[in-house]
Each structure stands twice: as C-alpha cells, then as structure tokens.
Amino acid sequence: xxxxxxxxxxxxxxTSILRICNCQRKLKSxxxxxxxxxxxxxxxxxxxxxxxxxxxxxxxxxxxILTHGTNCEYPIVAGAExxxxxxxxxxxxxxxxxx
Numbered sequence: 001x002x003x004x005x006x007x008x009x010x011x012x013x014x015t016s017i018l019r020i021c022n023c024q025r026k027l028k029s030x031x032x033x034x035x036x037x038x039x040x041x042x043x044x045x046x047x048x049x050x051x052x053x054x055x056x057x058x059x060x061x062x063x064x065i066l067t068h069g070t071n072c073e074y075p076i077v078a079g080a081e082x083x084x085x086x087x088x089x090x091x092x093x094x095x096x097x098x099x
Contacts, residue, residue: 006095017083018059025099030056034087041066041077049075 007027014030015022024030037053037060040046049057057075060066065080077084090096 002097003095006093007097007099010090010093010096013086017063017065019063020059028096028098031087031091031096034060035091037066037075038077038084038087041075046074 011024011027012022014027015024018030033053033056037049037057040048040053057066057068061068061075063080065077065083066075067078068075
C-alpha cells in the first residue's frame with residue numbers, strides 16, 4: 001500500500017522543481033522519463049530523444065538542470081547534481097506511482 005504522505009512529498013518537490021501544477025499525478029512516469037533523458041544525454045544519443053522527452057527538456061533547461069549546445073535538440077546534463085541524486089534516490093521508491 002502506498003504511503004500517501006510520502007507520495008505527496010515526492011510530488012510536491014518534483015512539481016516545485018519543474019514549476020508545474022502540483023495536481024500532477026503521473027509521478028512515476030515523469031521520473032522514468034527524466035532518467036531516460038539523462039541516460040540518453042550522457043550517452044550523447046540525442047537522436048533517440050522522443051518528442052515527449054524533448055518537451056520535458058525545455059522544463060529542465062528553464063530550471064538550469066540541463067543546458068544545450070548548438071540548439072535545444074542537443075541537451076547537456078550539466079550541474080544540478082543534487083537534482084539527479086534525488087531522482088536516483090526516489091526512482092525505486094515503492095511510494096512513487098502513477099495515480
């Protein structure tokens with residue numbers, strides 16, 4: 001059974017960082033996409049980013065979690081170590097689920 005207090009804590013922090021509405025309920029999906037974005041960027045496999053991932057990259061770029069080189073199609077994971085460490089900490093949290 002999901003600990004709703006923990007679920008809300010994760011959701012509040014994630015939506016605050018991305019500056020999206022805190023009524024967002026697809027937390028696990030968002031974290032999964034964030035991990036995919038980071039992995040593809042670190043492997044310099046930008047051509048594998050989906051349109052959905054590129055859209056989320058815009059939020060990350062706005063918050064300084066990603067940057068980009070020539071254009072936004074080539075995002076770079078630069079800095080924001082605390083954010084990515086937190087994502088690694090919560091990615092397997094049993095309370096992280098889509099609701």
